[in-house]
Amino acid sequence: xxELRFEDVSVRYGRHTAVDAVSLxxxxxxxxxxxxxxxxxxxxxxxxxxxxxxPTSGTITLGGAPLPRRGRRPLxxxxxxxxxxxxxxxxxxxxxxxAMPRDETTATRQGRREEVRRLLxxxxxxxxxxxxxxGKLSGGQRQRVALARALAGRPxxxxxxxxxxxxxxxxxxxxLNLVRxxxxxxxxxMLFISHNLAVVRYVASRVAVMxxxxxxxxxTTATVLGQPEHPYTxxxxxxxxxxxPR
Numbered sequence: 001x002x003e004l005r006f007e008d009v010s011v012r013y014g015r016h017t018a019v020d021a022v023s024l025x026x027x028x029x030x031x032x033x034x035x036x037x038x039x040x041x042x043x044x045x046x047x048x049x050x051x052x053x054x055p056t057s058g059t060i061t062l063g064g065a066p067l068p069r070r071g072r073r074p075l076x077x078x079x080x081x082x083x084x085x086x087x088x089x090x091x092x093x094x095x096x097x098x099a100m101p102r103d104e105t106t107a108t109r110q111g112r113r114e115e116v117r118r119l120l121x122x123x124x125x126x127x128x129x130x131x132x133x134x135g136k137l138s139g140g141q142r143q144r145v146a147l148a149r150a151l152a153g154r155p156x157x158x159x160x161x162x163x164x165x166x167x168x169x170x171x172x173x174x175x176l177n178l179v180r181x182x183x184x185x186x187x188x189x190m191l192f193i194s195h196n197l198a199v200v201r202y203v204a205s206r207v208a209v210m211x212x213x214x215x216x217x218x219x220t221t222a223t224v225l226g227q228p229e230h231p232y233t234x235x236x237x238x239x240x241x242x243x244x245p246r
Contacts (some may be wrong), residue, residue, distance in 0.1 A: 001028035001029060001062075001156055001187065001189060002025055002028060002062045002063030002074070003023050003025060003026065003028055003062070003063060003064075003118065004025070004026040004049075004060075004075075004077055004157045004191075005024075005059075005060070005061050005062075005064075005157070005225075006022050006023055006049075006058065006059075006060055007023050007058055007060075007061070008022070008046070008057065008058040008059075008149075009021070009022045009023070009045070009052075009054055009055050009057070009058035009060060010022070010046065010055065010056045010057045010058055010213075011044050011045070011055055011060070012056045012079075013128040015187045017040060017042040017213055018041045018191070018213055018242075019044050019045050019048065019055075019213050020041070020212070020213035020214045021043045021058070021214065021244075022041075022045060022058070022210075022213070022215055022216065023215070024208050026157055026189055026190070026191050027187070027189070027206075028156075028187075028188055028189055029187040029190070030188070030190075030193050030206060031034070031179075031189075031190045031203055031204045031205055031206075032190070032191055032192065032205075032206045032207070032208060033192045033193075033194065033200030033201075033203065033204030033206065033208070033221065034046055034191060034193045034194075034207075034208050034210055035193075035195065035196075035197060035200050035205045035207060035209055035210065035212035036195065036209060036211055036236075037195060037236075038195060040194045040210045040212065041210055041212070041213040041214075041215070042161075042195075042210055042223070043161055043162070043193065044163050045193075045210075046161045046191065046193055047078065048060065049075060049077075049159050049191070050073075050075050050076075050159055051067070051069075053231065054213060062074055062075070062156060062157070063130055063156070064128065067097050070166065073153055073155065074156040074157070074211070075155055075156065075157050075158075075159060076148070076150035076151075076153045076155040076157075076158050076159070077158070077159040077160075077161065078101070078146045078147055078150050078158060078160045078161065078163050079081060079146070079161055079163070080123055080161055080162040080163065080165055080166055081166050082139045082140075082142035082143040082145075082146060083134075083139065083142065083166075084167060085102055085142070085146050086089055086134040086142055086145060086146065086149075086240045087134070088133065088134050088135055089139060089203070090134075091130060091131045091132060091133060092120075092128070092130060092133070092134060092137070092145045093113065093116045093129075093130025093131060094119075094130050094223050095134075095149055095153055096116045096119055096130075096145065096148050096149045096152045097112045097113075097115070097152070098149075099111060099152040099153040100107075100115060100152045100153070101153065101154060106147045109111075112242045113130065115150075115152070116130050116148075117130065119148040119151055119152055119155070120145075120148055121152050122148065122182070123143060123145070123147050123148045123151075123178060123182075124143040124144065124178065125144050125145065125148070127180070128141065138171070139166065139167050139168070139171065140167055140168075140171035140175060141173060142147050142165055143167065143175055144175070144178065145165075147163075147178070147179075147182070149233055151182075151186075155159075156189060157189040157190065158188060158191075159190075159193070160179070160190055160191070160192045161193045161230055162193055162194055162195070163175065163179075163196070164176060164199060165194070165195070165196070165229045169211075169239065172199070176199060176202055177212065179192070179203050180202070183203070183237065192204055193239045196213045197209045197225060197236055197240055198240060199211075199230055200221070200225075201221055205220065205221055206218070206219065206220055206221060207219065207220075207221045207225060209224065209230065209232065209233045209236070211232045216232050216233070217229060217230040219234050224235060225237065227234060
C-alpha cells in the first residue's frame with residue numbers, strides 16, 4: 001500500500017481558481033475525510049486525482065512516484081450518482097469484470113466470473129445475479145456495485161466523491177456501514193469526500209476542511225470536529241441539525 005500525497009496542487013479554469021495550493025496526505029490504510037460546502041473545490045480535487053482534469057500546478061504522487069498514465073490504475077473513483085455511473089447496456093458482472101487487471105486469477109472467463117461473485121459477496125450483493133442490468137437495481141444496490149467495480153481494479157486508494165448524498169437517508173447508513181466494514185477487513189486507503197460532517201465523522205479517522213479551494217484545517221477526526229480551531233470549521237459544525245450552536 002502506498003501513500004497518496006498532494007503537494008501545492010492548484011486547478012484553475014481561466015481566471016477562476018477551483019483548487020488553490022492544496023497539500024494533503026492520505027496515509028496507507030486510512031480513510032481521510034475531505035469536507036466543505038458545495039463549490040469549495042472538493043470534487044475538482046478528486047477529478048484531478050484520477051486524471052479527469054489536469055492540475056495547473058503542484059504534484060500528486062503515490063508512494064513518492066508520479067501517478068502512472070498507462071497500465072494498472074492504482075486509483076479508483078466512486079462517483080456521486082449511482083444512476084449514471086454504470087453503463088445501462090452492460091450487466092453488473094461485465095461492469096465489474098471490465099475493471100479487473102488480467103492475471104492468473106482473471107485470465108479466464110471462469111476466473112473472472114468467480115472474482116465477480118466474490119466481489120458481489122464482499123459488498124453484500126451475493127444473492128444478486130451478475131447478469132442483472134443496473135436498471136433493475138435500487139440506488140443503494142448500484143452504489144454497492146460501483147464499490148465492487150472500484151475494488152475489482154485492486155487500487156491502492158479509492159476516491160469516494162459524495163457517494164451517499166444521492167441516496168435516501170434510510171439507505172445511506174447501510175452504505176456507510178459497508179465502507180467501514182471494507183476499510184476494516186481490507187485495510188482500504190480512501191479519500192472520502194462529503195459535505196456532511198456526520199457522515200465524515202462516522203467513516204474517517206482524519207479530516208481536512210476545504211473552503212474556497214484551500215485546506216483551512218486538517219487533523220484527526222476527534223480533534224478537528226471535537227476541538228475545531230478555524231472559524232469556518234465551527235460554522236460547519238454549528239450548521240449541523242440538532243447541534244447546539246457555540
